[in-house]
Amino acid sequence: MLFTGYDNDCIRVNQQPYNSSLCIHAGRLTAPWGPERLRDITVESLDIFMDKEPEILIIGTGRTTAFPEPDALQRLSERHIGFECMDSRSAARTYNILLAEGRNVSAAMLLPGSR
Template sequence: MKFQADKSDAQTITGYGPGWIAVDRQNHETSLLVGSRGLLQAWGPERFEDLSAADFEVLANLEAEVIIFGSGSKNRFPPPAWLKPLMEKRVGLETMDTASACRTYNVLAGEGRNVIAALLQA
C-alpha cells in the first residue's frame, strides 16, 4: 500500500538554520510570524532578550487557535505575566526552540489548524 501526504494549502516552513528560515522555499533572515492562514511578516524582536510584554499583546490579537513560540537556539520561557493577553483571549501558547517550533508548525498547519508560529532567529 502506498501512502501519500494530503496536500495542504497552508504555507510551509521548508527549511531553517542559524540566521534564516525558509517559508515556501523563500529564505528570510529576520524573526518571523508565519500563519497557516497566510500571515507572513517580520516580527520585531530578533533575540529572546529583545522581547517585551507588548510582543505578546501583538500575538494575542492575531486571531489564532494556538501560537507556537520559537525562542531561538534553546528553549526559554517568557515571564508568565506577559502571557496574560493570550490567556484572556483563550489562545494557547507552546514554547520550544525555533527548530522544534518550525517542525511543530508544519504538523499543525498540515492538519488544517489555525496556527501561528512566532519565530526568533537567535
C-alpha cells in the same frame, strides 16, 4: 505557508530565506517581526496575534527552549490563546504538522541561532 528550512542565521518559508525573526499569522508573514532575542518578546510584540486570535501560537525561542516574560504569556492566556514555547527548529516542524492537521495555528519565530 510552510517552514521549508532553517539554519542558525536563516529561516525559510516556502523556500524564501529570511534572516530576521518573523511571524506567520492569519495567512500573512511579517518579517522582520520585531523581537530578535527572547528578552525582546513582550506583551506589545504579541499584540499582532490579538486580532483574529489563533487557536494556538507556536513560539520559536531560538537555540534552546525557553519562555518569554510571564506578562507576555499571561496576555495570551487571558485571551484564551493556547501557546507552546520550544526551540525554533522544533517550532518550525510543529507548526507545519499542526497546519497540515487543519488547525488554526500561528507562529512567532526567533532565528534558530538566537539566545
